[in-house]
Amino acid sequence: MxxxxxxxxxxxxxxxxxxxxxxxxxxxxxxxxxxxxxxxxxxxxxxxxxxxxxxxxxxxxxxxxxxxxxxxxxxxxxxxxxxxxxxxxxxxxxxxxxxxxxxxxxxxxxxxxxxxxxxxxxxxxxxxxxxxxxxxxxxxxxxxxxxxxxxxxxxxxxxxxxxxxxxxxxxxxxxxxxxxxxxxxxxxxxxxxxxxxxxxxxxxxxxxxxxxQAHLDRLIAHRRGRERQILDLLREGQQAIPPMVEIIYRDVDSRLHPAAARSVLAHLIDMHSRGLVRRAGEAWQPA
Structure with a gap:
């Protein structure tokens, strides 16, 4: 920085x-x-x-x-x-x-x-x-x-x-x-x-x-990695966004966690549209 x-x-x-x-x-x-x-x-x-x-x-x-x-x-x-x-x-x-x-x-x-x-x-x-x-x-x-x-x-x-x-x-x-x-x-x-x-x-x-070009590759890889982390947590039984954020972003300033939760939600919405997850209210599960 x-x-x-x-x-x-x-x-x-x-x-x-x-x-x-x-x-x-x-x-x-x-x-x-x-x-x-x-x-x-x-x-x-x-x-x-x-x-x-x-x-x-x-x-x-x-x-x-x-x-x-x-x-x-x-x-x-x-x-x-x-x-x-x-x-x-x-x-x-x-x-x-x-x-x-x-x-x-x-x-x-x-x-x-x-x-x-x-x-x-x-x-x-x-x-x-x-x-x-x-x-x-x-x-x-x-x-x-x-x-x-x-x-x-x-x-x-x-x-x-x-x-x-x-x-x-x-x-x-x-x-x-x-x-x-x-x-x-x-x-x-x-x-x-x-x-x-x-x-x-x-x-x-x-x-x-x-x-x-290398920077774009890193950004794409980062997002695909986040998607894999979310899917892994869903398969382990995590169903809500807040605990997923606490795990995925444990090393990130907690002031950024609310924003991180929005990005996790964006991933889940995208994954839902692709048939990778399903949703019941605030709970998410692997498809």
Whole structure:
């Protein structure tokens, strides 16, 4: 885990000829060092995941692009640590909000991320393969449902890079929390990214991923391993999610256990759809 002083907030950092990063001051056990906002291009730019509606973050972002034109404010999904600052940036710059569709979900269960941004209002929704462009840069939307049903990644072909949002993170696995999070969709989205050729991923949380294909393989293997653990526990007579979480995640910070329970539920729902388990109320059994 990187030291906090290696992840400064309020200061724009250059990561490559077309990519700059600004870290929001919202660190937590769920967001690592905070949400990373990316600025793409020079002179005429796009902003990816403007972040939470935190005044200091918005002020730092606007200061960093003071002499530039914002062509688009781009959102990967609508959790409150990603999209709310889009309104303040739009008000200050006149730039359109583009990217994922709006999603207002009444989900009061324990989460490993903020609840949904119910006020998100895009000027243009991008579908899979849709593009926006500026001088020397292009962003292509890549539909990656799973973490949320409206999640998009964005490819930057000029840098062979992918902005992976929360779908592929640099510090942890992604929480898949029903009812909107869907494990089958998440796994299919991981498999889809394996067919792509980007050599570098910029996630919304954690360091850049320089070995994306190997990283994707590790994420898929991790999820298949979790599935096997759950099936083994069911065969041993465990029927409820809480005790399974206590066993599977015994070495994980207990503050994360409620979120882990949502991921276990997502696995069970997926396994049920594939005929591997059956359900009776809150009890689960192998099929």
């Amino acid at each position: 990187a030291a906090m002083d290696e992840w400064p907030t309020g200061r724009i950092e250059r990561l490559g000829p077309l990519v700059r990063r600004l870290l929001a001051p919202n660190p937590s056990p769920f967001t690592f060092t905070g949400t990373q906002t990316y600025v793409i291009g020079e002179g005429e730019v796009a902003i990816i995941d403007p972040g939470p509606d935190v005044a200091a973050h918005v002020e730092a972002l606007l200061a960093a692009i003071r002499d530039e034109r914002v062509a688009a404010i781009v959102c990967t999904h609508t959790h409150r640590d990603h999209s709310p600052a889009s309104r303040a940036v739009r008000a200050a710059t006149g730039a359109p909000i583009v990217g994922c569709a709006a999603l207002a979900l009444d989900d009061e269960g324990p989460r490993a991320d903020d609840a949904f941004d119910v006020d998100y209002s895009p000027d243009r929704v991008l579908g899979d393969g849709d593009r926006i462009a500026g001088p020397g840069w292009t962003l292509e939307a890549v539909a990656t449902p799973g973490h949320t049903s409206n999640h998009l990644c964005f490819a930057l072909p000029e840098a062979s890079a992918l902005f992976s949002g929360d779908h592929v993170m640099g510090w942890s696995t992604t929480v898949v929390a029903p009812p909107d999070g869907d494990m089958a969709d998440y796994m299919a989205s991981l498999e889809r990214l394996r067919t792509r050729a980007e050599r570098l991923y910029y996630p919304a949380h954690g360091p850049a991923i320089t070995d994306p």
